[in-house]
Amino acid sequence: MIDAFYIFTKGGLLLWSTQLVKVKGNPLDRLIKEVLLEERVGETFATLDVYNLKWKLLNDMDLFFVVVYQGILQMAYLEGLLSMAAKEFSHHIATSFGGGLNIKHVDFEKDFLRCRQKADKELKESRKPGGMRSFEDTKKGADVQKNREEKGLPAPAKKGKSGGTDGDKEEDDEEEDAAVAEARAKLAGGKSKAKKDAEAPKPKKGKEARHWDGGKVSKSLMEELDFSKNKPDEADLAAKQAEFLGSGDEEDFEAEVESLSSGSDAEEEKKDDGRVGGLFKSLTKGVKNITGGAVLTEGDLEPILKKFKTELMTRNVAAEVADKLSDSVRKSLVGKTTGRFTSMASTVKQALKESMETLLTPKKSIDVLRAALAAKNAGRVYTIVFLGVNGVGKSTNLAKVAYYLKHKGGLDVLICACDTFRAGAVEQLKTHSRCLDVPLFERGYGKDPADIAKNAIAHAKSNGHDVVLVDTAGRMQDNEPLMRALAKLVAINSPDLVLFVGEALVGNDAIDQVSKFNRSLVDLSADPRNPRGIDGMLLTKYDTVDDKVGAALSMVYVTGQPVVFVGTGQKYTHLRKMQAKEVVKTLLG
Amino acid sequence: METIRQASGSIESFLGVGSSTALVLTWLVILLSVYITVQIFQVASGGTLRTRRSRGNVTLMLGQCGAGKTATFFRLRDGEEVQTVSSLQLSRDKFPIKAGENADQNLPSVEVVDFPGHLRMRGKASDMLPEARCIIYLVDSEDKPKLKDVAEHFYELLTHPDMLELHTPILIACNKSDLGSARSEKFIVEEIEREIEQMRVSRGATLEGQDQADSYLGIDGEKFKLMEHSPCPIQTCKISAKKNEMQPLYDFLMEQYA
Ligand SMILES: Nc1nc2c(ncn2[C@@H]2O[C@H](COP(=O)(O)OP(=O)(O)OP(=O)(O)O)[C@@H](O)[C@H]2O)c(=O)[nH]1
Numbered sequence: 001m002i003d004a005f006y007i008f009t010k011g012g013l014l015l016w017s018t019q020l021v022k023v024k025g026n027p028l029d030r031l032i033k034e035v036l037l038e039e040r041v042g043e044t045f046a047t048l049d050v051y052n053l054k055w056k057l058l059n060d061m062d063l064f065f066v067v068v069y070q071g072i073l074q075m076a077y078l079e080g081l082l083s084m085a086a087k088e089f090s091h092h093i094a095t096s097f098g099g100g101l102n103i104k105h106v107d108f109e110k111d112f113l114r115c116r117q118k119a120d121k122e123l124k125e126s127r128k129p130g131g132m133r134s135f136e137d138t139k140k141g142a143d144v145q146k147n148r149e150e151k152g153l154p155a156p157a158k159k160g161k162s163g164g165t166d167g168d169k170e171e172d173d174e175e176e177d178a179a180v181a182e183a184r185a186k187l188a189g190g191k192s193k194a195k196k197d198a199e200a201p202k203p204k205k206g207k208e209a210r211h212w213d214g215g216k217v218s219k220s221l222m223e224e225l226d227f228s229k230n231k232p233d234e235a236d237l238a239a240k241q242a243e244f245l246g247s248g249d250e251e252d253f254e255a256e257v258e259s260l261s262s263g264s265d266a267e268e269e270k271k272d273d274g275r276v277g278g279l280f281k282s283l284t285k286g287v288k289n290i291t292g293g294a295v296l297t298e299g300d301l302e303p304i305l306k307k308f309k310t311e312l313m314t315r316n317v318a319a320e321v322a323d324k325l326s327d328s329v330r331k332s333l334v335g336k337t338t339g340r341f342t343s344m345a346s347t348v349k350q351a352l353k354e355s356m357e358t359l360l361t362p363k364k365s366i367d368v369l370r371a372a373l374a375a376k377n378a379g380r381v382y383t384i385v386f387l388g389v390n391g392v393g394k395s396t397n398l399a400k401v402a403y404y405l406k407h408k409g410g411l412d413v414l415i416c417a418c419d420t421f422r423a424g425a426v427e428q429l430k431t432h433s434r435c436l437d438v439p440l441f442e443r444g445y446g447k448d449p450a451d452i453a454k455n456a457i458a459h460a461k462s463n464g465h466d467v468v469l470v471d472t473a474g475r476m477q478d479n480e481p482l483m484r485a486l487a488k489l490v491a492i493n494s495p496d497l498v499l500f501v502g503e504a505l506v507g508n509d510a511i512d513q514v515s516k517f518n519r520s521l522v523d524l525s526a527d528p529r530n531p532r533g534i535d536g537m538l539l540t541k542y543d544t545v546d547d548k549v550g551a552a553l554s555m556v557y558v559t560g561q562p563v564v565f566v567g568t569g570q571k572y573t574h575l576r577k578m579q580a581k582e583v584v585k586t587l588l589g
Numbered sequence: 590m591e592t593i594r595q596a597s598g599s600i601e602s603f604l605g606v607g608s609s610t611a612l613v614l615t616w617l618v619i620l621l622s623v624y625i626t627v628q629i630f631q632v633a634s635g636g637t638l639r640t641r642r643s644r645g646n647v648t649l650m651l652g653q654c655g656a657g658k659t660a661t662f663f664r665l666r667d668g669e670e671v672q673t674v675s676s677l678q679l680s681r682d683k684f685p686i687k688a689g690e691n692a693d694q695n696l697p698s699v700e701v702v703d704f705p706g707h708l709r710m711r712g713k714a715s716d717m718l719p720e721a722r723c724i725i726y727l728v729d730s731e732d733k734p735k736l737k738d739v740a741e742h743f744y745e746l747l748t749h750p751d752m753l754e755l756h757t758p759i760l761i762a763c764n765k766s767d768l769g770s771a772r773s774e775k776f777i778v779e780e781i782e783r784e785i786e787q788m789r790v791s792r793g794a795t796l797e798g799q800d801q802a803d804s805y806l807g808i809d810g811e812k813f814k815l816m817e818h819s820p821c822p823i824q825t826c827k828i829s830a831k832k833n834e835m836q837p838l839y840d841f842l843m844e845q846y847a
């Protein structure tokens with residue numbers, strides 16, 4: 001059913017992996033570089049080539065679990081499998097995790113097989129008539145977890161009574177009871193006591209747990225096909241977590257574990273100890289918010305993120321982008337412990353700052369002049385196509401780029417007038433051409449722009465021009481026929497750089513514009529296997545936006561492409577490169 | 590512990606609140622005073638640091654994606670081969686460096702940072718520069734196309750204000766020398782020099798308002814020489830993390846932490 005499964009750390013260690021079917025290419029590498037490193041951690045699913053990937057992040061351990069498959073699989077099944085594997089795995093490495101650097105490879109074959117069989121079985125059961133249960137359970141489990149995280153309550157030890165495997169319960173009961181009793185004594189016996197216990201290392205109990213564990217493993221080897229065996233693990237796990245995660249960490253961890261199983265009695269228990277513990281919790285949490293060392297929960301993050309989100313939106317970041325970004329930051333922070341003397345708000349701000357800086361740092365060279373010079377050295381003509389909606393300043397900024405390439409790089413530039421649509425467009429370029437003393441290639445109005453560009457490039461080749469700058473007619477992103485014509489121009493001439501020109505002052509529309517232009521180009525690419533979209537953006541009127549620089553972030557987020565230039569005024573010299581750090585500083589106020 | 594209990598007892602009687610609340614209050618007061626002390630201390634020490642900056646104390650590992658930084662990090666630390674994926678986050682650890690085969694020397698504890706190579710992380714990598722005592726720059730000797738990116742990164746590093754001020758030594762470690770198709774140190778250095786030469790035309794031509802970092806490297810009209818024209822000492826070497834041929838790294842670290 002699934003093709004492969006990977007477990008790795010954020011630091012870049014592949015701790016365990018299996019390929020049930022040989023995986024072609026390297027979807028995992030693409031996932032890391034194109035999704036996870038692009039601040040899209042907020043999502044948990046991606047399609048890359050023929051593969052679908054779904055993943056889970058255990059924040060407190062900086063561990064990623066990734067399942068790779070083809071075709072369609074039930075999300076609940078995948079989530080179940082990921083959660084089970086995550087639980088089993090953290091159980092497996094509990095005693096020696098040590099900040100994540102001490103475990104380099106883990107033998108996880110057997111446990112994974114068990115997880116898979118259990119998930120398969122649950123799936124089968126959910127398909128039986130009246131077998132909606134496992135779905136219900138997962139949902140309920142998730143709710144319980146959410147609830148708990150919001151209230152900051154520790155999860156009580158679980159009785160292994162619920163869950164979808166009624167069949168083989170009795171045999172385990174004894175074992176379970178002992179384990180549950182032990183865990184209860186620790187966790188449910190009063191919050192403060194559980195805390196103290198967790199703070200002091202308790203080698204004795206830990207050791208016992210391990211012995212017991214050893215016995216269980218051999219047992220589970222014998223009964224590999226018995227899926228219900230993981231129930232005692234939970235209690236065992238609880239004991240271990242308390243041992244190695246130390247104070248404060250266990251709640252979330254428990255919550256994580258809890259989400260895997262149904263929670264009817266878990267819920268009841270929670271209600272009992274809610275009150276008193278809740279007050280104590282909120283008090284300590286308040287202290288920790290000042291002194292640091294608080295474990296972040298969804299409930300803590302929500303109001304803070306909301307505030308930042310509003311702030312971003314007032315600075316013109318598109319709502320959708322602000323949403324996704326804060327989702328991503330939330331996912332990467334839940335379960336983390338705040339640093340020493342760092343409040344939650346500043347932790348969130350720092351995370352947001354880093355993630356925006358990462359986004360705005362180009363992932364490829366944006367040195368146009370260097371690329372043009374390299375092309376010249378290689379005896380090629382370097383072509384840039386400028387495109388965008390009407391009236392954003394395409395021609396003016398094209399002229400600025402011409403000036404830059406000519407005066408700073410000593411390049412021989414040719415301007416090509418492909419706006420054969422709007423009256424006066426050619427004349428406007430003529431004026432620039434005269435002011436800049438740069439030749440203009442034009443064929444008047446009404447001709448096919450794709451052909452004109454082609455001729456211009458040929459002309460440049462035979463006349464020793466180094467660079468061709470192609471101006472195109474402004475068009476609305478919804479105008480199908482015009483977008484098609486544009487895609488044709490790009491497909492036929494395959495320019496070195498396709499620059500989207502947009503106004504720095506657009507808000508929510510930025511996304512619509514840039515994504516539709518990009519989509520049109522990609523859909524109508526000359527080579528569908530290697531689609532060609534927008535390569536970068538030029539933001540105009542950047543001098544007029546004050547602190548509302550959000551469009552830069554929106555456009556970069558949507559396209560994944562960098563802002564190559566910003567236009568800052570009317571003069572030819574008013575062209576700059578964008579400084580990621582400045583933008584972030586402005587956006588965060 | 591006893592004093593705390595006494596203090597909380599007095600608060601208990603003074604305010605007439607329950608014992609657990611009093612305990613919490615006591616802790617609160619203690620933590621608050623500790624916090625303030627630390628803040629004052631930090632401000633004070635920060636003030637003195639700023640007047641005369643000196644290099645930090647970590648060994649910073651940089652290089653492109655797939656150059657072998659993570660592999661080298663764990664080789665240095667544990668002498669083990671590991672399986673890796675592209676790093677999303679830096680790894681940092683303090684550990685003793687054994688001087689390889691002829692281990693009569695060793696360093697008791699060196700803090701090493703393995704910084705992810707993804708281009709999006711480059712800005713953050715520069716933020717680490719003040720912390721660095723030295724830089725080990727790993728290059729994938731087999732990947733010629735990537736050398737363009739390497740050169741670009743070097744241009745940024747060598748014109749970075751922190752580098753200009755701190756002169757942090759760089760070791761260019763040409764990794765994967767075990768592969769038959771690996772290029773020589775000489776080839777790699779020349780390729781970087783050639784690319785930088787092309788780049789300085791475009792970089793030197795600063796756009797208006799660009800920061801100072803994008804300034805001219807080397808001497809106008811002369812060929813660019815990495816070893817001569819850099820603001821910091823640069824050495825090169827050949828290693829293989831896979832085959833555990835790491836002696837040059839140990840030698841470099843001994844020199845830097847001597
Ligand atoms: N043949 C050979 N392969 C190596 C050597 N060192 C590392 N590799 C391989 O190169 C690949 C990438 O190594 P990593 O250590 O993950 O690279 P990295 O520099 O940490 O990359 P990022 O984390 O993406 O920045 C892995 O498959 C390694 O096995 C070496 O000396 N020889």
Ligand SMILES: [Mg+2]
Nearest residue numbers: 012659675676
């Ligand atoms: Mg790495």
